[in-house]
Amino acid sequence: MKRWIGVGLGLVLVVVVAVAVVWGNRDDDGNGGRELVTVRGVIGSEKQAFFDDPQVKAAFARHGLRVEVDVAGTRQIATSVDLGKYGFAFPSSVPAAEKIRQDRGAARTYAPFYSPMAIATFDPIVDLLAKAGVVRDSAQGQVFDIGKYLEIVKNGARWDKLPGNTAYPARKRVLLTTTDIRTSNSAAMYLALMSYVANGENVVSSPEQVPAVVETVGPTFLDQGYSETTSEAPFEDYLALGVGKTPMVMIYEAQYAARVFAGDGSIRSGMRLIYPAPTVLSKHTLVPFTPEADKVGDLLTRDPEFAALAARHGFRTADPKAFADLAAKHRAPVATELVDVVEPPAFARMEELIAGIERMYAGSSTPAG
Amino acid sequence: MRRRAAVRTAAALALAAALTLAGCAADEPEAAEGPPDGPGVLRVLAGSELKDLEPLLATAADQAGVTFSLRYAGTLDGAEMVASGGADAGYDAIWFSSNRYLSLIEGANARLSTQTKIMASPVLLGLDQAKAEELGWTNKQVTWADIAKAAGEGRFTFGMTNPASSNSGFSALVGVAAALSDAGEALDAAAIGAVTPRLKEFFSAQRLTSGSSGWLADVYAAQGGVDGLVNYESVLLGLNRKLPRPLTLIYPSDGVVTADYPLTALASASPEKKELYTKAVNWLRSPAVQKEIMTRTDRRPIVPAVRPDSRFGTASLVELPFPNRRDTADGLIDAYLNQVRVPAQALFVLDTSGSMAGDRIEALRGALVTLTGADTSASGTFSRFRNREKVTMIPFSTRPGSPQGFTLPGSRPEPVLAEIKGYAEGLDVSGGTAIYDALRVAYEEAGRQLAADPGRYTSIVLMTDGENTDGSDYEEFERFYRALPEAQRRVRTFVVLFGESDVAEMTELARLTGGTTFDARSGSLAAAFKEIRGYQ
CATH class of the missing domain: 3.40.50.410 (von Willebrand factor, type A domain)
Known part of the structure; x- marks a missing residue:
């Protein structure tokens, strides 16, 4: 219920550039003085920095386009945002995009870039988790074993009770920090990969499988206590406040990679990026509703200039070269090949899983006695 | 009979609504109305502990083209006002020490747009140097359990703000309860019942209370009367510059609750105000301003490019989990007021x-x-x-x-x-x-x-x-x-x-x-x- 009320107001209007400025400078836009065609889209917040990037705007302008975006949660885009106002929707997952395509009768979708889910953590934490069997070696280096993780969460593991732990003797539960599952796509992606493991290494495909999976994975969200609503907030805590506040946080690989590629010093020694096994890909998928939006999708997908810009923001693109070159140049600790990747459940199943956990939030309200 | 009851209920609700709106600090202008508006003005409903930023914010008009206009409200009053939509007409943004309690109120998240953390300050115990030495806490790791034990034995006294009036008291209560609870996960109603006896032990040493963090520090500086204070690290560091004998800051090794001061645009704000909000946030998070915040107000910078300097020590601060349900948060305050406190x-x-x-x-x-x-x-x-x-x-x-x-x-x-x-x-x-x-x-x-x-x-x-x-x-x-x-x-x-x-x-x-x-x-x-x- 709350979700529905919140939607219209929850939209964040991103003011790109005041109209006057763009019009006033249109001769500098490199499109020979033609008037720019404005295309409005609603996007997941992870792509806001990309669309705000002056170089991205200039690149669109060279193609006669001005792209304005509003930001909303991927779930909101798929369920409750009034898409009639927009030329395109650009959610952060395939299931959401597929639902929108069907609802709106769009002819096709574009998947210009993607990012695997990853974990930002610290060397001593990785060592501890390795001793506890949660981090193990694999063909692509050390990975975070989701099956083992669910096991220790079930047993209520606490940092200070891990064997041989002198590095991080915190009296709190061993829990990956995530965003709020009720509002955030990165948490939903995390739920998707956990649900695969909790469902006996199978994608959740029927409503009958949902309750047992919810029971297994629910505590990984609820026991964290309060969680933030956007994926940038806990990652920022990780960067600024360090291991005490956020020993390990579920993020998009792009968040970490963008910081490394920017060389801004925010990734410091002792910080580590590892991948969950299995992981899922957050495939940013554009659903066009107008011919101009079709052009946006096409440019993002096929134009090497946009691919290079997307890579700078940490995204992987159809042509892997742009990302790989940057990773090599900055010696970024990113996986060259992602091996253990699973598919997220269909949109309806994801909704059922999230609704199940939502009910757990509501249910635990009953006071004892 | 039934009808009269209904009328009474309606009257009580109306009274409650009126009180909620009027519930600002009595020595301030009515918060509900909001400050005067104008071009380039960002109207902000803020926690009173942000008053120390005013001189810095005054420079934003020249540097960033943003005129900050702040009005102040208490944490709970402010949260209820925002959640009920009472801030929508008079304000463009809110700025409290934390949005955590607010976000637990039904419907509150729909009132909020972008949230951006500006700075950080953990809630700690500051103890008179001699007392800290006497307790042997100057050169070793101290846990909340150690602190609660010494408190229960009457070995020191402290002051803390009222958790229902002020975020520092509320954060301390949440932190102490989480640390003393054996669970390690976020508290729920059952855990509050279990931890109440240990909370009583800890709070038996509280001898001074206050509705605001600033007044608490002022009273300590002027009158003493207790051995220490539970307060923001920033308040304790600021206080130490005024005291002849500084307080020893105790960073409990089992964790703290940290205020992260998110400047938050209201969903109701106009596009022009949201643009202004973005300017304000970019300015506040620029390295130069982050350094100013650290130097002038003793709060930790939130952007990774500016590292906290030596005043904050080297202890790694474990963050304790914060409840994810409003009835847990309210239950904790209720237990404190009606069972735990002196x-x-x-x-x-x-x-x-x-x-x-x-x-x-x-x-x-x-x-x-x-x-x-x-x-x-x-x-x-x-x-x-x-x-x-x-x-x-x-x-x-x-x-x-x-x-x-x-x-x-x-x-x-x-x-x-x-x-x-x-x-x-x-x-x-x-x-x-x-x-x-x-x-x-x-x-x-x-x-x-x-x-x-x-x-x-x-x-x-x-x-x-x-x-x-x-x-x-x-x-x-x-x-x-x-x-x-x-x-x-x-x-x-x-x-x-x-x-x-x-x-x-x-x-x-x-x-x-x-x-x-x-x-x-x-x-x-x-x-x-x-x-x-x-x-x-």
Whole structure:
């Protein structure tokens, strides 16, 4: 219920550039003085920095386009945002995009870039988790074993009770920090990969499988206590406040990679990026509703200039070269090949899983006695 | 019968709504209206602890083209106002020490747009150096369990703000409860029940309370009286520059709760204001401003490009989990007020002289009735007379009336609350204004109560609408007060300015007793009384 009320107001209007400025400078836009065609889209917040990037705007302008975006949660885009106002929707997952395509009768979708889910953590934490069997070696280096993780969460593991732990003797539960599952796509992606493991290494495909999976994975969200609503907030805590506040946080690989590629010093020694096994890909998928939006999708997908810009923001693109070159140049600790990747459940199943956990939030309200 | 009940309910709801809106600090302009608007003005509803940023924010107009215009409200009051939409018309953004409590209120998240953290400060224990050395806490890791044990053994005393009025007290309560609970995950209702005995141990050492972090620090600097304070790291560091002997900051190794000060655009803000918000955030997070924040206000920078300097030490701060349900958060505050804390003795010295006739006595009756549970907002619920509290009414006119005491039981307080309500509604007016004779009676009564129960937190509220006309004068009272035994002199008088109060003399009186004044001349009397409850 709350979700529905919140939607219209929850939209964040991103003011790109005041109209006057763009019009006033249109001769500098490199499109020979033609008037720019404005295309409005609603996007997941992870792509806001990309669309705000002056170089991205200039690149669109060279193609006669001005792209304005509003930001909303991927779930909101798929369920409750009034898409009639927009030329395109650009959610952060395939299931959401597929639902929108069907609802709106769009002819096709574009998947210009993607990012695997990853974990930002610290060397001593990785060592501890390795001793506890949660981090193990694999063909692509050390990975975070989701099956083992669910096991220790079930047993209520606490940092200070891990064997041989002198590095991080915190009296709190061993829990990956995530965003709020009720509002955030990165948490939903995390739920998707956990649900695969909790469902006996199978994608959740029927409503009958949902309750047992919810029971297994629910505590990984609820026991964290309060969680933030956007994926940038806990990652920022990780960067600024360090291991005490956020020993390990579920993020998009792009968040970490963008910081490394920017060389801004925010990734410091002792910080580590590892991948969950299995992981899922957050495939940013554009659903066009107008011919101009079709052009946006096409440019993002096929134009090497946009691919290079997307890579700078940490995204992987159809042509892997742009990302790989940057990773090599900055010696970024990113996986060259992602091996253990699973598919997220269909949109309806994801909704059922999230609704199940939502009910757990509501249910635990009953006071004892 | 049923219909009358419905009317009463409606009236109570209307009252609660009005009180919620009026529930700003009594010495501030009404928060609900919002500050004046204009081009380039970002109207911000803020927590009062952000006042120390004002000089820095003033430079944003030149540097970033943003004129910050701040109005202040208490944490719970502000949260309820925002969640109910009461801030939408008058404000573009909010800025409290944390959005965590706010986000637990049903419907609140829909009112909020982008949230951006600006800085950070953990809530810690600052302890007098000598005491910290005596306890052996200067060179070793100390846990909240160590602190609670020493507190329970009476080895030190401390001051902390009221968790229902101020975020530093609330954060400390959440942190201590999480740390003392054996669970390690976020607290729930059952865990609160289990941890209550250990919380009692810890809070048995609390000897000073306050509605605001700043006042707590000021009182400590001016009067001491306790061995240390639970407060923001930033307040403790700032305080240390004023103290002859600095406080030793204890960073509990099992964790803290950290304020992260998210500047948050309201969803209702116009596109122009949201653009302004983005400018404001970019400016506040620029490395130069982050450094200024650190240097001027002792808060930790939030952008990774600016590293915290040596003032913050090297301890790694473990963050304790924060409840994810409102009833858990409220249950914790409720347990603190009604079961855990040292119970209070509150004496109310109330002007019932002829000049109080009409609206004024009505306002006084209403303000007292508010404290008997009539205000059902969260901030109202938490300001009511508490379980185990002893409440004494001393009405006065030409002469002091006889003190009327009410003792609330440890549970089921409703019958006694009803008695207080009946008493308040029966207050009548006539005669002159013998302020100081009445105050003498209050101090004598406080002395008797303290002799019977020395551990209680005892304070006096004086509410008068005019100058002293009968009985002893201020000088005589001052002589009387100075001759009192120390335990009685420690009883603070909080003065409500109302009507034609003699502001200079009342301020002097508050200062004499270590109390402070609350201005109800322009705001509502009920709001002032609610605010004072944070200090009792």
